[in-house]
Amino acid sequence: MExxxxxxxxxxxxxxxxxxxxxxxxxxxxxxxxxxGEIFIMxxxxxxxxxxxxxxxxxxxxxxxxxxxxxxxxxxxGFKLPNTAVRSPDAAFITYERWNALSESxxxxxxxxxxxxxxxxxxxxxxLPNLQAKMQEWIKNGCRLAWLINADTLEVHIYRADSxxxxxxxxxxxxxxxxxxPNFSLTLGEISL
Numbered sequence: 254m255e256x257x258x259x260x261x262x263x264x265x266x267x268x269x270x271x272x273x274x275x276x277x278x279x280x281x282x283x284x285x286x287x288x289x290g291e292i293f294i295m296x297x298x299x300x301x302x303x304x305x306x307x308x309x310x311x312x313x314x315x316x317x318x319x320x321x322x323x324x325x326x327x328x329x330x331g332f333k334l335p336n337t338a339v340r341s342p343d344a345a346f347i348t349y350e351r352w353n354a355l356s357e358s359x360x361x362x363x364x365x366x367x368x369x370x371x372x373x374x375x376x377x378x379x380x381l382p383n384l385q386a387k388m389q390e391w392i393k394n395g396c397r398l399a400w401l402i403n404a405d406t407l408e409v410h411i412y413r414a415d416s417x418x419x420x421x422x423x424x425x426x427x428x429x430x431x432x433x434x435p436n437f438s439l440t441l442g443e444i445s446l
Contacts, residue, residue, distance in 0.1 A: 266290040272339065273362050276331070283329065288336040288390075295341070302376040305404050305444045309344050309372055316430075316437045323348040323369070331363040334394040339363050340387070342371035342399075346434060367395035370433050374444075375403040388412045398433040404444050 267275060267290070275292075276284050283295040298306065306328055313325045326345040333339050345368035352360070359365055371391050373384055384401055391399045392412050399412040409428060411419040421428065423441065430437030 285341055286339040288338040298376055306343050306374050308444050312439050324352050333363045333365045334367050336394055343374040344372040346370040369397050371396055371399045373401050407441055
């Protein structure tokens with residue numbers, strides 16, 4: 254997904270309320286904000302990436318319907334991280350316990366919480382070093398498990414709360430939710446079905 258940066262330094266940046274209002278006034282676009290206040294326009298994905306993302310959400314949703322462990326979020330959801338960045342993963346999960354600790358007002362905006370689990374799906378226009386930095390940001394802000402999936406090369410970088418990173422390769426590779434998503438598994442090749 255092509256990313257374009259918007260500079261607001263001459264305006265003194267945008268407050269949380271102004272950024273939320275800006276995003277709501279431009280719902281046809283997807284934005285992220287870095288901890289430094291830089292705003293990025295996230296381009297639309299191609300059909301293939303959209304299908305893969307939908308498949309991931311379906312698998313997570315089916316698992317969550319069975320185990321009722323928390324909330325599943327899609328790629329249009331923004332989260333305000335502890336470092337003040339507002340990020341939007343392709344898929345996310347937050348336990349009910351943590352989600353329900355937020356006020357109703359916090360749940361309706363960019364929730365001030367880092368998901369327990371995130372997936373970032375690499376598209377053809379993404380740059381691996383940028384996504385790897387974003388994955389590290391998720392982990393540093395409290396994410397317990399994160400998958401960076403490149404469905405074209407059938408590779409997944411698995412990031413864990415202990416700062417370890419594991420590379421898994423091959424269509425038959427099975428990804429596990431570990432202690433974050435108990436009993437959840439996904440075969441890498443299933444993403445592209």
